[in-house]
């Protein structure tokens with residue numbers, strides 16, 4: 001049966017076949033029912049079987065290569081929601097409709113509708129998880145324009161972890177770098193819902209503008225146009241592969257002592 005190997009992208013068999021051959025999922029289901037596909041030498045009719053590039057999948061006498069995962073950098077404008085479908089607002093994924101099977105793409109984490117900046121988009125679920133899941137502690141860097149006056153100990157409070165009332169827990173240590181009396185850079189790792197805005201709220205300030213300029217070691221180029229996207233380079237994709245996760249080697253902010 002299908003072989004599992006850590007960190008190779010897993011696909012449902014029907015998706016693997018459909019993406020690699022361009023044949024619709026509906027037709028693939030018939031092909032499977034007709035017993036025309038083997039996985040590692042065994043006929044399989046299971047559309048949901050989990051397979052990857054380590055498996056040998058044969059259809060119509062030909063080995064079917066695994067679909068290549070796609071990775072994009074996107075400069076998110078205001079007004080789009082990080083979703084594939086939304087009843088009220090245009091979505092980020094709609095902006096990718098020129099790409100084949102664009103509905104298989106997913107945002108890596110979420111930016112609020114009014115947040116701008118660096119957003120990654122992929123159809124590689126494992127890679128997405130490594131960046132977006134709080135356990136992986138991948139640094140996310142934001143510029144915030146805010147109203148109100150930060151308390152004198154705001155930097156220390158962020159380092160200690162701001163208490164998030166909704167979750168009833170303390171956020172991971174964050175690095176706050178005030179730039180002026182109404183602007184600051186902040187680096188967080190978890191990316192909980194509205195996390196930066198809620199952290200500023202806990203510091204008696206309100207975020208007016210929020211812009212993400214960096215994830216891990218990947219920066220949004222200053223001149224990269226708003227609303228545009230480009231494929232990531234191989235090197236950029238590798239920044240977020242196992243053992244190379246920027247946050248695992250970063251000195252910010254987890255290595256800083258609590259005060």
Ligand code: URA
Pocket residue numbers: 110111112113115191193194195196197198210
């Ligand atoms: N934190 C927020 O409050 N909003 C975002 O869009 C991202 C992080």
